[in-house]
Amino acid sequence: MESASAPADILGRYVSSYADVRFHMQANYGFLWALILCCGGVFATMVFLFLLWKHHPSYGANPNGPSFPLIGILPFVLLNKHQLYEWCCFLFDRSPSLTLRLNTGRSSISVATVDPQVVHHILKTHFPSYPKGPSFYPFFAELLGNGIFNCDGALWRFQRKVASHVFTSNSLKNFVMAVADAEIVSCLLPTLANNLDADAHIDLQALLMLYTFDTICQLTFGSDPACLDGSKFKKTYGNCNISASTHVTSVDDRNASLHISYARVPDQLIQGFVQGFQVALQITADRFLIPDFVWKTKRFFKIGSEKKLIDAMEQVDKFASFVIELGKQELASGKDRKDLLARFIRLAKEQTESLDHDNNSDKQEGMVISDSLLKDILLSFILAGRESIASGVTFSMWLICVHPIVEREVLKEIAKILEGRKSNDAGKTARFTYEEVRKMNYLHGVLSESMRLYPPVPSNCKFAAQDDVFPDGTPVLKGSQVSYNVFAMGRAARVWGEDCREFRPERWLDENGVFVPASPFKYPIFQAGPRICLGKDFAFIQMKLLVASLIQEFEFAVQPGFKPKLSYGVNMMMTNGLPVTLKRRSTLPC
Template sequence: MTIFSIGEILLGVLIFIVIYYWRINRSTPMTKWPVLGMLPGLMHNMSNNYEYINLILKQNNGTFIFEGPWLTNLKIVYTSDPMNVQHITSTKFENYGKGDKFREIFEFLGEGIFRSDFHKWKYNRTLLHSIFKQENFKVFIYKTVAKKVDSSLLVFLDHACKQGLQVDLQDVFHRLTFDNICSIVLGFDPNCLSIELPEVEYERAFSQYEEAIFYRIFKPKFLWKLQKWLKIGVEKNIIKNEKILDQMLYASIKSKRKIQYQQQFNLLSALMKETGDGKNSIDDMFLRDTAINLLGAGRDTISSCLTWFFWLVATHPFIEAKILEEIKENLPSRDGNWKDLGMEGLTKLIYLHGALCEALRLYPPVPYELQSSWKSDVLPSGHKIKSNTMIIYSLYSVGRVEEIWGEDCLEFKPERWISKKGGIIHVPSYKFIAFNAGPRTCLGKELSFIEMKIIAAIILLNYHIKVVECHPIIPCVSEVLHMKHGLKVMVNKRSI
């Protein structure tokens, strides 16, 4: 007579449970396990997170509820339903905000515009809008970007051409946009982009921080809080990088306080001037919080879009030719310089604008937006929402909804943005949500297009970009949609 040990019996029970749950859940995209909930499936597919969530959303008509391990109270509503997005961002805007969970995860953003709610958010937005809407601020953006492109980007790319160097274009855009946004917001250029490609502590800290912080969304709160308290694992690096960035920010604020009348315009000084020196003046912490929010928005989103844009264009030579022809047509002469375009010339680059919108649709810089409900509600999809429920709408998935974009939604087609009369087709923001929607629509949308068009037009006019053969193009699982292995290219001078 065979006698089974306790270990063998437990193993048998475990195998039975695994098979049982696999059988009852095999027709569903995400298995809900005992104790662990749906977390194992999510973690197993983390390296392919965007496509995995996109598949689940498609199989659930655009909305599903993720349930975490027992006792963690982790429940997330995922959606790509445009009606749900409109409901959350516009129709019932007052019932949805960043909430306590977002504020805990992204605590480093302080009371800046991306983390605040209610009157603090309104104050932030009103103050920034008063500066962003000024025509001279747009001119300042144009001149700052054009100057940096002329003095650094073209010099670097010319050097790469002459030396026959393989270039990581994503790294180049990280450096370029960080230099630009530091000049715009803080009034100093860290010179990240030069022939030597120096390692700049501030720029590196930004990259490491945003990649690490993403995992807080899916980790049980007690776990990342414990790691932070013990200063171990990913949280140890987060603390280190936060300290580096704070040192940079407060040093910049201190220098601006000392110089009362500045010759060079920058956003930090403009905020000080806007609020005055009296009872309405703003303290260093407010300036720091505003600056870190703007630095993140101005560096990461633009560099991400440009990286995906150049990969798409480089792999679609017919589209590249059409963009190049449009740029040349808008130059005063066929052998004209890129500087001859000017701000007015940029507005005439309709096909380029459409191509940038396509890149943003397919690869939105911020793949997920996180919101929280203040009170109970019912979404247009019929899903009941309790108070303090975390909701994630997938910008990545919204850009792949066939009902919005058609059966060819996975194709790169700038033409879908251009009307029969040759203008840009307006798509409601809750469908094209790269710049968010409703009252939280990005204030810097127009300024972002100015910078992206300058950089795209100058590179395409002067160089031919060829992606290195067999180079893997994989999205990096992060707060911002970067390429995991960068974008390795060869750069060749173009004869105009």
């Protein structure tokens, strides 16, 4: 019986095992089909959502720029971070309008434009409706405080009137020329002459940044930080004579001959200011590249970069307090000083309220130029003067180097000016006079064309103080961020024509070769309307003098294959510098 039942037991176990296997297989098949159906459903849903997003007029099909709910256009900004300026140009080019309404993921829509008539609306006809705004002030609060570039309303109008009084002084023009020329002749050209090496590249942008910082500090505070003189570019070997007409024996002799008086400031204060200002500027610029809550949290707890900013500003404030007090003492003793600090101190002693002759304007009684406000104003001028001139000259020199025809035309203009000098001017020490610089029409066109393509300040933001409608019909809600994109405007075919991407200095000259400026609302490099830059003319004087002096003395060659990488922040610079080699120029073209 036991032997007979064994096969049956085996068969039974086999059948039972087969049933279990089949059951598990059916269960697995069921799970697999469920998984397939689930994945298919998810895929179909994603396809549906993608198609819905792609064709939705407020998101993927938005002619102003694609965006997502909640996070807005941020993913596309991050995706195009390496070419952000070019991507902005692409958005404007593909848009039926020159004004974009962008969803930035915030509660209100941001509005950006490259339309000259809209820029005119923002900067002039509806100027009071578009201030800097409360969302802008905190970014520069530590560095610029309540300075003219970081305030609105009555405080801004007061500073503007005072600054206008200073900048319209006839003597300031001669002082600017004297300081710029002295720095070029005594420091910049000898430094370049000591770096004549056919194989070694130097960073011309870094050199120009040192030059402009030295110059703007002399113009503003009456103190020379001598960054260029103590830089890695300054060598102690070699024959650094420039041309006979510009050779000077020493900086002090040169300054004495031009009646330039600089404040005697301890070296440690100067070094602290130089280093502190650089650190403060970098940290302030970085704030624009990160979410607000990140840097505001760090500032609240005084940690990380915000702690470094506090320490840096302590050094800046020590220097500013010292030179302001020293300036007051020297002026009280009768010392003749022509820098902006001295001019503002003199003006502060007068009845500054008398500058306001409009009885209908906001009352400004009680407003005085305190030491704190004076520091904020002067630091604002240092920031603006240093960055705009260094950027403008750097990109201009690069474009001149890669366009030999343009370089030749600039040299021919310089040669013509030199030929026109009177015989009794042959022994002069200055590179060029103010009148000679004014005659450089073609060079003025070169600089203007360079800044059209590579503006020192690529974008400018405002705040909508009330609901409004732009001239092109774009609605603007109160509280919106409003900006005009200077970089994209200079490359917009509907603004500058089909050749807008070409470097053509001739577009700025009339049939007689005389420079003809464009409308500041079409070319808002120095802003426009009531906030137009007071130092615009002085900036062009310095840039023309600097470029003319450089290419008259040296031949520059850019490193083969070089292409500038543009920085993102308050000012546009080359993140990879401008590597050049140079050799002395033998003759000027006829």
